[in-house]
Amino acid sequence: MSAVVAAIGFGLVTAAVLALAAVGFTLQFGVTNILNLAYGDVMTASVFAAYGVTLLGGGLLLALSAGAVGGAVLSLLLNRCLYMPFLRRGTELFGMIIVTISAALIIQYAFLAALGPIFFRLPVGEGNVVRLGAMTFTTNELLIMGMAVVAMAGIHVVLRYTRIGKAMRATAGDPALARSCGIPTGRVIDIAWLASGALCGLAGVSLAITLATFTAGTGSAFLVPIIAAAVLGGVGQPYGAMLGALTVGIVSEVSAVYISPQYKSVAAFTILILVLVIRPHGIFAEVSASRGLAA
Amino acid sequence: VSTAAQYYITTLLVYAGVDVVACWGLNLQFGVAGINNFAFIVFQAIGAYTAAVLALGPSTPDNFQQYVGAGPLPFPLPILVAALAGGLAAVIVGLVGLLRLRTDYQAMVLLVISLIATTVATNSTIVNGAAGIAVVPKPLFDTLGLSLLDYQWAYVGLTAVICVLAYLVVHRITGAPLGRAMRAMRDNEPAAAAAGKNVFRLRMIAFVVGGALAAVSGAVLVLFVSAWSPAGWLYPETFVYFAAVIVGGRGNNMGALIGALLVPVAFLEATRFLPDLVNPTFISSMQWIVIGVVTLLFLWFWPRGVVPERRRRPLEPGNGRVMRLMSGRTQRRTDR
Numbered sequence: 001m002s003a004v005v006a007a008i009g010f011g012l013v014t015a016a017v018l019a020l021a022a023v024g025f026t027l028q029f030g031v032t033n034i035l036n037l038a039y040g041d042v043m044t045a046s047v048f049a050a051y052g053v054t055l056l057g058g059g060l061l062l063a064l065s066a067g068a069v070g071g072a073v074l075s076l077l078l079n080r081c082l083y084m085p086f087l088r089r090g091t092e093l094f095g096m097i098i099v100t101i102s103a104a105l106i107i108q109y110a111f112l113a114a115l116g117p118i119f120f121r122l123p124v125g126e127g128n129v130v131r132l133g134a135m136t137f138t139t140n141e142l143l144i145m146g147m148a149v150v151a152m153a154g155i156h157v158v159l160r161y162t163r164i165g166k167a168m169r170a171t172a173g174d175p176a177l178a179r180s181c182g183i184p185t186g187r188v189i190d191i192a193w194l195a196s197g198a199l200c201g202l203a204g205v206s207l208a209i210t211l212a213t214f215t216a217g218t219g220s221a222f223l224v225p226i227i228a229a230a231v232l233g234g235v236g237q238p239y240g241a242m243l244g245a246l247t248v249g250i251v252s253e254v255s256a257v258y259i260s261p262q263y264k265s266v267a268a269f270t271i272l273i274l275v276l277v278i279r280p281h282g283i284f285a286e287v288s289a290s291r292g293l294a295a
Numbered sequence: 296v297s298t299a300a301q302y303y304i305t306t307l308l309v310y311a312g313v314d315v316v317a318c319w320g321l322n323l324q325f326g327v328a329g330i331n332n333f334a335f336i337v338f339q340a341i342g343a344y345t346a347a348v349l350a351l352g353p354s355t356p357d358n359f360q361q362y363v364g365a366g367p368l369p370f371p372l373p374i375l376v377a378a379l380a381g382g383l384a385a386v387i388v389g390l391v392g393l394l395r396l397r398t399d400y401q402a403m404v405l406l407v408i409s410l411i412a413t414t415v416a417t418n419s420t421i422v423n424g425a426a427g428i429a430v431v432p433k434p435l436f437d438t439l440g441l442s443l444l445d446y447q448w449a450y451v452g453l454t455a456v457i458c459v460l461a462y463l464v465v466h467r468i469t470g471a472p473l474g475r476a477m478r479a480m481r482d483n484e485p486a487a488a489a490a491g492k493n494v495f496r497l498r499m500i501a502f503v504v505g506g507a508l509a510a511v512s513g514a515v516l517v518l519f520v521s522a523w524s525p526a527g528w529l530y531p532e533t534f535v536y537f538a539a540v541i542v543g544g545r546g547n548n549m550g551a552l553i554g555a556l557l558v559p560v561a562f563l564e565a566t567r568f569l570p571d572l573v574n575p576t577f578i579s580s581m582q583w584i585v586i587g588v589v590t591l592l593f594l595w596f597w598p599r600g601v602v603p604e605r606r607r608r609p610l611e612p613g614n615g616r617v618m619r620l621m622s623g624r625t626q627r628r629t630d631r
Contacts, residue, residue: 095330104450106587109587117575224407235400265411272407273407277391
């Protein structure tokens with residue numbers, strides 16, 4: 001039993017990282033309707049930005065901030081310099097997916113070509129071990145989980161109670177109607193990319209800390225769990241993504257105890273597929289149903 | 296021509312044939328029927344494993360590799376059974392991924408399926424785990440009694456025959472009313488459905504035939520190179536074939552053929568001659584960067600590819616309205 005409790009502890013850490021990433025992914029998809037498969041590689045780039053800062057002597061908090069800023073800037077640039085021009089040229093939905101994969105390949109393999117297949121390590125220390133019953137966490141992990149909770153609460157407050165949050169929800173619901181109501185959708189979309197990029201960067205640095213090492217392929221390897229969490233909750237639904245992240249994180253770690261550690265991602269993905277077969281819109285169906293993504 | 300050059304040329308020709316068959320399969324799914332099959336490489340892998348295992352026969356406990364096997368079956372059967380296995384897998388995946396999902400969701404679910412398949416194959420002994428299957432016997436090698444070099448050329452001949460057969464299959468579909476209905480579904484699904492087309496059936500046909508062709512390409516490849524491991528079919532590999540179909544011109548078989556010769560063969564072979572300057576992964580990284588850049592350039596400058604799909608006109612005035620409706624011409628065309 002204590003093995004299961006310990007596994008739930010690991011699952012909470014995974015879920016915290018996954019929630020940061022999945023909420024960023026789903027927020028951007030909900031507002032802009034672009035399935036950004038370069039998201040994982042923006043994560044990698046943010047981690048390298050954070051790594052650069054730690055080499056200059058920055059600590060954990062500075063590394064997290066550098067990751068967030070790096071992710072936000074790169075996301076905005078990707079949208080402004082690559083995705084928007086293709087959209088304006090009339091590239092359709094499928095074409096945009098291919099554009100984002102191309103961007104993903106270019107970013108990931110530019111790092112690999114420049115740096116080689118080397119394992120890097122963020123020099124931010126291990127942190128002390130804290131025991132809570134059968135669960136053990138490092139102080140770094142507690143910090144990450146705390147940050148995830150704060151970020152989720154912050155997103156909830158912004159989306160529910162501020163003008164920009166309202167504008168984002170309106171743009172996600174119906175961009176044309178939002179524009180004709182006087183919402184500056186261009187600026188809202190920019191803000192969505194910045195916010196999603198910042199979450200992506202935070203998630204990337206957190207991932208690099210929980211995994212202890214990272215490579216040029218770390219982010220892209222994490223992309224599929226992110227997608228699984230986002231789709232599980234219903235794409236475009238921040239609350240769904242939080243729930244999806246918890247499900248994927250805990251199920252994968254607990255199944256590692258019962259089945260085998262190698263299959264932990266498979267268990268979570270199998271749940272995703274079952275959910276999609278039974279309830280194709282995901283758990284929270286609002287956005288995907290209104291877009292006609294699933295029949 | 297020196298012996299070494301002949302080995303290089305024959306190997307390249309077999310690879311080209313494999314890529315052409317695979318691209319025809321993907322073009323049928325993605326170019327003609329509009330399915331974003333991001334799990335395409337899995338079907339190639341299924342074909343490869345099926346053929347490899349059937350050519351090897353069951354593994355014995357003292358064998359150096361462990362897998363679930365049967366046979367050994369005589370030569371053409373491993374390829375035929377591989378095609379069946381690919382088609383069957385496509386039916387199963389299609390029922391999960393295509394029945395109720397569209398566009399983005401399909402793409403994401405198929406991506407996840409691709410990753411599940413790689414994880415299971417890597418960590419189980421169904422197909423010998425991460426090491427993969429090796430020493431697959433070359434078909435008819437003992438029977439023919441040729442020298443190694445002559446056998447290479449014979450295999451080029453076999454690949455050519457399979458390419459011709461594959462072309463007959465895809466041409467039979469794309470040139471027929473069935474292919475027209477698939478294109479109508481791709482361009483305007485509600486209109487195709489309103490005209491009485493069963494869009495799920497159309498999608499499944501494209502998916503299953505494409506899956507079987509992918510499996511055949513994998514079978515031909517594995518019987519030639521004699522080994523196959525999960526590292527060879529990670530999900531980014533699917534994207535090479537997508538790039539090929541986009542560069543060649545999606546929606547027509549000639550485009551897929553030219554794309555297969557240009558992208559996996561020409562571009563990737565060209566980067567092989569780059570100096571290995573920086574680090575051991577430099578060349579393979581450059582290959583992926585080239586694939587990404589070429590795809591972006593084509594989507595920007597020539598989104599319809601080297602050989603654009605022929606715009607089909609309604610046959611007769613009497614049929615005109617229905618045909619126009621079905622080809623989506625009354626709707627906003629997005630593939631300018």
